[in-house]
Amino acid sequence: MQSHDPADQAAGLRVAPPRARPPRVIAVTGGKGGVGKTTVAVNLAVALSEAGRRTLLLDTDLGLANVDVLLGLSPRFTLADVVEGRCALADTILEGPRGLLVVPAASGKRQMAELAPAEHVGLIRAFSDLDLPLDAMVIDTAAGVSDQVLTFSQAAQDVVLVVCNEPASITDAYALIKLLSRERNVGRVQVLANMVRSPAEGRELFDKLARVAERFLDVVLNYLGAIPYDEWLRRSIQRQQAVVEAFPSSASALALRDLARRADQWQAPSGARGGVEFFVERLVQGAGAAA
Numbered sequence: 058m059q060s061h062d063p064a065d066q067a068a069g070l071r072v073a074p075p076r077a078r079p080p081r082v083i084a085v086t087g088g089k090g091g092v093g094k095t096t097v098a099v100n101l102a103v104a105l106s107e108a109g110r111r112t113l114l115l116d117t118d119l120g121l122a123n124v125d126v127l128l129g130l131s132p133r134f135t136l137a138d139v140v141e142g143r144c145a146l147a148d149t150i151l152e153g154p155r156g157l158l159v160v161p162a163a164s165g166k167r168q169m170a171e172l173a174p175a176e177h178v179g180l181i182r183a184f185s186d187l188d189l190p191l192d193a194m195v196i197d198t199a200a201g202v203s204d205q206v207l208t209f210s211q212a213a214q215d216v217v218l219v220v221c222n223e224p225a226s227i228t229d230a231y232a233l234i235k236l237l238s239r240e241r242n243v244g245r246v247q248v249l250a251n252m253v254r255s256p257a258e259g260r261e262l263f264d265k266l267a268r269v270a271e272r273f274l275d276v277v278l279n280y281l282g283a284i285p286y287d288e289w290l291r292r293s294i295q296r297q298q299a300v301v302e303a304f305p306s307s308a309s310a311l312a313l314r315d316l317a318r319r320a321d322q323w324q325a326p327s328g329a330r331g332g333v334e335f336f337v338e339r340l341v342q343g344a345g346a347a348a
């Protein structure tokens with residue numbers, strides 16, 4: 058069932074009992090544009106939902122909203138409306154496949170990086186007010202290495218860095234790792250090779266990046282594996298569906314589901330606070346670091 062009425066959804070969400078444990082927050086980033094960040098974020102989130110994890114997918118790319126387009130959802134309100142005070146964060150939530158909750162961004166709006174500090178605070182407050190029982194939150198970030206990208210990545214427990222086998226992607230990935238490690242104290246980055254033609258290509262790509270990063274930076278890179286280049290994935294995008302739903306036995310869907318399985322086993326966040334409070338705290342700390 059797909060209900061797009063935010064009011065209904067918000068009401069339904071409020072009755073669920075709170076979880077004892079904070080949700081796992083995973084930011085999907087990459088530096089370069091077009092490497093597959095949104096594709097990975099959407100499919101990871103759908104696969105986690107499929108596995109029974111209450112998952113929220115947060116689109117923080119206010120410049121170009123991809124998540125709702127990729128999932129064929131029609132937002133009534135977006136994160137931009139929250140920032141501008143027109144609605145509460147709960148009002149923006151849409152229901153995607155398998156009960157996935159989606160907070161959409163908005164097309165053609167200003168980048169979050171351009172938000173005034175007061176607007177940033179408003180957004181953070183909106184997150185504090187959102188009292189949802191979640192197991193996981195997946196954040197799709199914009200291309201580039203803006204403060205916004207760094208802040209959302211820092212606020213997450215795990216950063217999944219999507220990289221392709223092309224010089225610009227590797228260079229941009231390195232630049233992002235460098236900023237995360239030097240300026241944001243991120244000590245571990247999960248590297249996912251995308252659009253590879255063979256498993257060996259993914260491994261070599263990772264080795265290349267890890268050699269440089271571990272020599273010059275104080276950071277541990279973990280190889281998450283590779284998503285193959287897959288025409289079925291392109292077809293799923295044309296259908297506005299996640300490939301794990303549309304073509305569940307395609308090579309890319311298998312790899313993406315495997316990614317979700319492993320992400321689900323990463324060490325659980327410590328602390329017993331519920332909701333998304335801890336994420337908000339880290340978001341505030343990150344925003345402070347950027348100032």
Ligand SMILES: Nc1ncnc2c1ncn2[C@@H]1O[C@H](COP(=O)(O)OP(=O)(O)OP(=O)(O)O)[C@@H](O)[C@H]1O
Pocket residue numbers: 087089090091092093094095096097118121123199200251252253284285286287288290291294309
């Ligand atoms: N494994 C893959 N196989 C084939 N095509 C892929 C794969 N991953 C991504 N693509 C294609 O690459 C294009 C870019 O993907 P996507 O929008 O996810 O990238 P992005 O990093 O989010 O881009 P942006 O920086 O613009 O937000 C899409 O058209 C998608 O279909």
Ligand SMILES: [Mg+2]
Pocket residue numbers: 094095096118123197198
């Ligand atoms: Mg994107």
